[in-house]
Amino acid sequence: MSHAATHDQHDDHHGAPKSFFQRWCMSTNHKDIGTLYLIFALTMFFIGGSFAMVIRAELFKPGLQLVQPYFFNEMTTMHALVMIFGAIMPAFVGLGNWMIPLMVGAPDMALPRMNNLSFWILPFAFLLLLSTLFMPGGGPAGGWTMYPPLSLQSDSLAYVVFAIHLMGISSIMGAINIIATILNMRAPGMDLLKMPVFVWSWLITAFLLIAVMPVLAGAVTMLLTDKYFGTSFFNPGGGGDPVLYQHIFWFFGHPEVYIMILPAFGIISEVIPTFARKPIFGYKAMVFAIASIAFLSFIVWAHHMFAVGLPLGADIFFMYATMLIAVPTGVKVFNWVSTMWGGSMTFETPMLFAIAFVILFTIGGFSGLMLALVPADFQYHDTYFVVAHFHYVLVTGALFAIIAATYYWLPKWTGHMYSEFWGKMHFWNSVVWVNVLFFPMHFLGLAGMPRRIPDYNVAFANFNMISSIGGFLFGASQLIFLGVLIHCVFFSRKKATDRVWEGAKGLEWTVPSPAPHHTFDVPPIIHDEELAHGNVHG
Amino acid sequence: MQFPERSDGAKAIKRNPRGLTMGQQHDAYFIPAKSYWPFVAAMVMFTTMFGAAHWLNAAPGEAGFGRTVLTVGVVGVLGMFFGWFRSVINESLAGDYNHQVDTSFRMGMMWFIFSEVMFFGAFFGALFFIRMFSVPWLGGAGHGALTHQFLWSDYTASWGANGGNGPAHVGGTFSTVSPWGLPLLNTLILLSSSVTVTIAHHALRAGHRGKILVFLGLTVLLGALFLNFQAHEYIEAYHELNLTLHSGVYGSTFFLLTGFHGLHVTLGTIMLAVIWFRVLKGHFSKEHHFGFEAVSWYWHFVDVVWLGLFMFVYIL
Numbered sequence: 060m061s062h063a064a065t066h067d068q069h070d071d072h073h074g075a076p077k078s079f080f081q082r083w084c085m086s087t088n089h090k091d092i093g094t095l096y097l098i099f100a101l102t103m104f105f106i107g108g109s110f111a112m113v114i115r116a117e118l119f120k121p122g123l124q125l126v127q128p129y130f131f132n133e134m135t136t137m138h139a140l141v142m143i144f145g146a147i148m149p150a151f152v153g154l155g156n157w158m159i160p161l162m163v164g165a166p167d168m169a170l171p172r173m174n175n176l177s178f179w180i181l182p183f184a185f186l187l188l189l190s191t192l193f194m195p196g197g198g199p200a201g202g203w204t205m206y207p208p209l210s211l212q213s214d215s216l217a218y219v220v221f222a223i224h225l226m227g228i229s230s231i232m233g234a235i236n237i238i239a240t241i242l243n244m245r246a247p248g249m250d251l252l253k254m255p256v257f258v259w260s261w262l263i264t265a266f267l268l269i270a271v272m273p274v275l276a277g278a279v280t281m282l283l284t285d286k287y288f289g290t291s292f293f294n295p296g297g298g299g300d301p302v303l304y305q306h307i308f309w310f311f312g313h314p315e316v317y318i319m320i321l322p323a324f325g326i327i328s329e330v331i332p333t334f335a336r337k338p339i340f341g342y343k344a345m346v347f348a349i350a351s352i353a354f355l356s357f358i359v360w361a362h363h364m365f366a367v368g369l370p371l372g373a374d375i376f377f378m379y380a381t382m383l384i385a386v387p388t389g390v391k392v393f394n395w396v397s398t399m400w401g402g403s404m405t406f407e408t409p410m411l412f413a414i415a416f417v418i419l420f421t422i423g424g425f426s427g428l429m430l431a432l433v434p435a436d437f438q439y440h441d442t443y444f445v446v447a448h449f450h451y452v453l454v455t456g457a458l459f460a461i462i463a464a465t466y467y468w469l470p471k472w473t474g475h476m477y478s479e480f481w482g483k484m485h486f487w488n489s490v491v492w493v494n495v496l497f498f499p500m501h502f503l504g505l506a507g508m509p510r511r512i513p514d515y516n517v518a519f520a521n522f523n524m525i526s527s528i529g530g531f532l533f534g535a536s537q538l539i540f541l542g543v544l545i546h547c548v549f550f551s552r553k554k555a556t557d558r559v560w561e562g563a564k565g566l567e568w569t570v571p572s573p574a575p576h577h578t579f580d581v582p583p584i585i586h587d588e589e590l591a592h593g594n595v596h597g
Numbered sequence: 598m599q600f601p602e603r604s605d606g607a608k609a610i611k612r613n614p615r616g617l618t619m620g621q622q623h624d625a626y627f628i629p630a631k632s633y634w635p636f637v638a639a640m641v642m643f644t645t646m647f648g649a650a651h652w653l654n655a656a657p658g659e660a661g662f663g664r665t666v667l668t669v670g671v672v673g674v675l676g677m678f679f680g681w682f683r684s685v686i687n688e689s690l691a692g693d694y695n696h697q698v699d700t701s702f703r704m705g706m707m708w709f710i711f712s713e714v715m716f717f718g719a720f721f722g723a724l725f726f727i728r729m730f731s732v733p734w735l736g737g738a739g740h741g742a743l744t745h746q747f748l749w750s751d752y753t754a755s756w757g758a759n760g761g762n763g764p765a766h767v768g769g770t771f772s773t774v775s776p777w778g779l780p781l782l783n784t785l786i787l788l789s790s791s792v793t794v795t796i797a798h799h800a801l802r803a804g805h806r807g808k809i810l811v812f813l814g815l816t817v818l819l820g821a822l823f824l825n826f827q828a829h830e831y832i833e834a835y836h837e838l839n840l841t842l843h844s845g846v847y848g849s850t851f852f853l854l855t856g857f858h859g860l861h862v863t864l865g866t867i868m869l870a871v872i873w874f875r876v877l878k879g880h881f882s883k884e885h886h887f888g889f890e891a892v893s894w895y896w897h898f899v900d901v902v903w904l905g906l907f908m909f910v911y912i913l
Contacts, residue, residue, distance in 0.1 A: 076631065085631040166626045169701035172681075176635035183643035187650070217653040221646035228642070231712050239704040243697060244626075273712045277719025281853070287653045288842055290849035291767050292723060295744075298763030298846035300731035307719055370740055580626070 075576045084179070087171035089156050090574060094472070095178050096153025097465075101544075103145030103185065104458075108534055110138035115496075115530035121517045131513035132200035133192060139203035140219075143319065144226045145185055147453065150461045151322040152177070152233050155261045158468060159237060161567040161574060162255050164246025164583045169239035177233040184225035191215035202511060204308055205279065207293040207301050211286045220279045227272040234268035237261055246566075248585030252346070255565055255591055256339060259346045260325025263353045267314045267321075270357075275311040278304060302367050309360035317356045320452060321349055323420075323460030324391055327413050329565075330463050331395050332591055334410035335402030336562035339591065341394045348387035348394075355384050365433050366440040374433045381431035385424065392421055407560070408482030412463035415490045416456060423451030426501065441511075444504025450497045455490075462489075462540065469547055470555030474573030477547035485543060488536035495529025564591040627698050629688065634681035641677050645670030682871075686888075690880060699887055706891040710898050713861070717902055720857065724850045724909060728756055732846070735764055762845025771839040771848070776911035779830045783823050784907050787862075790819035791900045794869070794893045804883050806876065813873045816896070820866035827859050854910055861899045868892045 075091070076082045086092050113134045117125050126134070156174065160167055168174045191198035196214030199205065210216060241254070241262045254262075281304070284290040291297025293304050324345075332339045339345060361369060361377040369377075395417050404410070426448040430436050439445060462485075470476050499522040504510075508519045515523065555572040569589065570578045648670045652663030688694065694702075734741025736754020745752065749764035757773050774780065794816045800808035831852075834840040842852045872892050875881065881889055 081631055084636045085633050087629050087631055167628050170705055171629055172632050172635050173705070175632075176638050179636050179639035180642060183639050187643065187647060214654065217650035218647075221650045225642060225646060231709075235705050235708040235712075238708055239701045243700045243704060269708050269712045270715050273716035274719040274722075277716055277723075281720075281723065281849075283653075284842070284849070284853060290842055290853065291763060291846045292727075292849050294763070294767070294846075295731070295735060295748075296763050296765030297767035297849070298732050298735065298761060299727060299849070300734075303723060303726050303731060306726060307722060310719075310722070368740065577628075582626075 086175050087167070088576060089160050089168045089171065089174065090472075090576065092168075092171075092174050092178050093153045093155075093157030096149050096156055096181075099178070099181055100146050100150035100153055100461075101541075103141050103149070105537070105541075106189070107138050107141035107146055108537065110134045110141065111530065112534050114138065115527040117513050118515070118523050119527040120524065121515050121520050123514055126513070128513045129197060129200055132202075132511065133198045135511050136199045136201065136203055137189070137192065140188060140199075141185070142453075143203065143315075144223075145181070147319050147457050147461070148230065149181060151261075151264070151319070151457075152230075152237075154326070154461070154464050154468070155237055155322065157472065158567060159240055159258055159261060160244065161471075161570065161578060162258050162565060163241060163244065163249050164566050164579050164585065165240060165244035166577060166579045167244075168236050169244050170236050173232050174236050177229045177236065180225050180229040184222045184229065187218055187225065188222035191218045194218075204305075204312070205282060206308075207282060207285060207304050210282060211293075216286050217283060220283045223279050224276055227276045230268050230272045234265035234272075237265040238269070241265075246579065246582040246585055249566075252343065253585070253587065253590055255325075256328035256342070256345050256349075257322070257325035260321045260328070260349050263349050264318050264321045267318050267353055267356065271311040271314040271318075274307060275315075278307040278311065281307075302364070305364050305367060306361070309363045310357075312363065313360040314353070314356040316449075316452070317352060319457045320420075321353065323416070323457045324349060326460045326464040326467075327395060327416050329591070330409045330413040330467050331398050331417075333467070333560050333562045333564070334407060334413075335399045335404050337398055337402040338564075339394065340397035340400075341390070344390055345394055348390045351387040352384060355380060355387070359384065362431055362436070365436045378431055378433045382428060385428055388424055392417060392424075405561075407466075408477075408479060408486055409463045409467035411483065411486045411490075412459050412466065415486070416459045416463065419451055419455030419459070419490075419493075423448055423456055426451065439504060441509055442504035443500040443508045443510055446510050447497050447500035447504060450500070454497065455493055459489075465544070467560075468567075469544070470559045471567060471570075471572050471574055473548050473551070474555055474571075475547055475551035476553040476555050477543050477551065481539060481543045481546070485536060485539040488539060489533060492529045492533035492536055496526055496533050497529070499523075499526045499529075564589060566590070627693060627695055629693075632681075632684065634677060634684065637673075638677045638681065641670055641673030643670075645674055686875070686880065689885075689888075699885075702887050702891070706894060710894060713898065717854075717857070717905075720850070720854050721905065721909065724854065727846050727850060732756060732760065732763075736760070757847065761847025766845070768841055768844035768848055769839060771841075771844045773840065773847075774830060774834055774838065774851075774911065776907065779826050780907060780911045783826050783830075784903065786819050786823045786826070787900050787903050790816045790823070791897055793819065794896050798889065798893055801876075801881060801886055801889060802883055806879075809876050810873065813869065813876060817866060817869045817873055820862055820869060820896075823862055824859065824866065827855070827862075851910060854906055858899070858902055858906055861902070865892070865896050865899050868895065 075088070082091060083095060086095075111134075113126060114131065117123075117131055156168065159165075189198075194215055198215050199210065199213050199219045201210040201213060205219070213219070241258060245254070281290070281292040285292055285294065291299045293299050293301045295301070328339050328345055359377055359381045361373055362381045365374055365377070399414075406414075426444065430439055430445065430448055466477060466482055503519055503522050503526070506519065508515055508523075557570065557572050558568050559572060560568075566583060566585075566589075567574075569583070644666060648663050648665070648667030650663070651661060652667055655661035655663055730739075733739065733754045735745060735749060736752055737745030738754065752760070752764035754760055758771060761773075762768050762771065793812045797809045797812035797816065800806075800812060840848055840851065842848050844851075869892055872889055875888060880886075
């Protein structure tokens, strides 16, 4: 080709375009698109967080205090939808976008334009979803699970269903891209069983996404036709069954909760070896554990529905299948602890969040085991115990892992170190207040306080007030996070080295900090000893 | 996979307006140039969805702007597909896409079809659940005994015309479509179309363009014929059998499953027609014809779904 030209420097010949629209709206660059995802997720995190503040403010004292019950229900519904589909999932996709090509030695994602489409659908989808709050009749208020017949009474159902369709399309395309990148774009020598655990976790997560997002689309489509086109899927009078919706929804929903935790497992498996200065303990076991958890996620969905009156055989099957998940999860927790055992550990902010993850996620896992027991679940179902359980796995689990990953890779993204002092301030405030926020919910739930309710018995007053105080302070602590990020991106003068962390291994640390706009124009040569987990065969 | 040695040649960058090819060897990385199509796609998808939601939500008799917005959105989506695919086709014809890009495209299409399988899986799952559990339970089977006794003690569970619309007989009395008329004919049509598209594929690999055009054209016609018969069947169901979307859960599953399948046949037929014109314009070579293959995979997938429908919706 006549345009051929030779360059010696591999970071100057095609830098980022100058025009704002070209760079951010027309991008085919995995780093820019990853950044967009992460900024979007952070924005949604604060929007969803503000909804949570409304919830905690209303629950500060018994009796209706601040908001109308319908608005309260909108807040619980929207808080969940925004945090799940707007904050946690896009944050993981953003991290995957940024890091997977760097970790496997690829120049970019396999399908860069589709990557851009996957991102840009999201702001529009959330515009559609959030706009319902301002419409006559209000937004969805039947809970994020949208169980019929309650959800069919909502005036905004069509908007919500279409927003979910858009999010699903975005997720499926993002997942296809990640699978194609991992399977097709790895540098020569980067064998599957030499890939970082984070990449493995995303490969399996992407499979789950492609398998279950269409099922969610099917479920909400049936809601749509039941409301607007006179079908009877969930109407017993016409031969249907509202429980059918729950089955289909949770066939999506349970893999979905692993979609929100498996990449977190991957992140923790990167962070702990770096700061323990030891390779991950049991690399293959970690990979196979993720795969087993993913498999099991397809055969446990009805444990969300024990209380609807399932046949006894179903109760028993789903109870045992659910408890089986504790085995591979236990393998992971023990391997993280074994990785730290005898390591020369240091406690920078990412490591602090990772250790907090291991301990607090395990608490969430144990309360999950309690909920898996059918007779116990009959008591706990739809109480604050469930709320405590899934916030331990999603906040101190998924969110803490995302925060750990942000601190861990931020110097690689920006070329500057964040403030370690303020990072630790963020950590200690978060870890203390998150427990003040969520731990009392266990007691509230065991005492019988139902979830999704704006008013409650005075007997629950004390724990609710404690929980609300924890909530406000946990929310405020996240402003420290925002401050640390802004400082690091715009004001930090402390240059990061290429390696950043003394014990860091893997391809992403071999490129300069900040990572140039294009990396690995030429496939890198893989040296096994430079990989974090490269020597698994030896 | 063999990659070029990291020699001087490896650092040469091929520049062209459509993207970057890194390294000189055929197997080196290719990154497409910036494009506004993804952003446009997101906008028109939003327009379509917003218009559709607004239209559905309009009170009966209310004018509303939903339908106008929806129309604009749909036209936009069609234009976006046209524009985006045109740029991809131009890049492909210019020879920018190497073996690795081709593999990425293949993986993309395969996993897209897998997601479609799961989408249909949700509706088939609903059908199985309704037939195996919810209808028998309403008739008093298993742990539905009390529901039956207290709510609908006169309901006898059965599928089809005598109970498929539930204890409240939603939608009134109806008759079912016989599988051995149009549905059987449609089965034969779709199976034949799978054969013709495969003959066209073999002809493409052998380089017989006339034969490709004939057999691919035949496939398009068979697809259109299928849709024509499907439309007849719907009209007959609505006007003569009183089998409608409102006919309880039987009508719901019947029309949603066959309807979504019909939508996929429509898309597949349009895709086949586009491919026919691309063959006419000589876009494909014996070795490089991923567009053709992707559409034929899709067509086979639609065919297999129909066999499931024929079995579980019509016959059983």
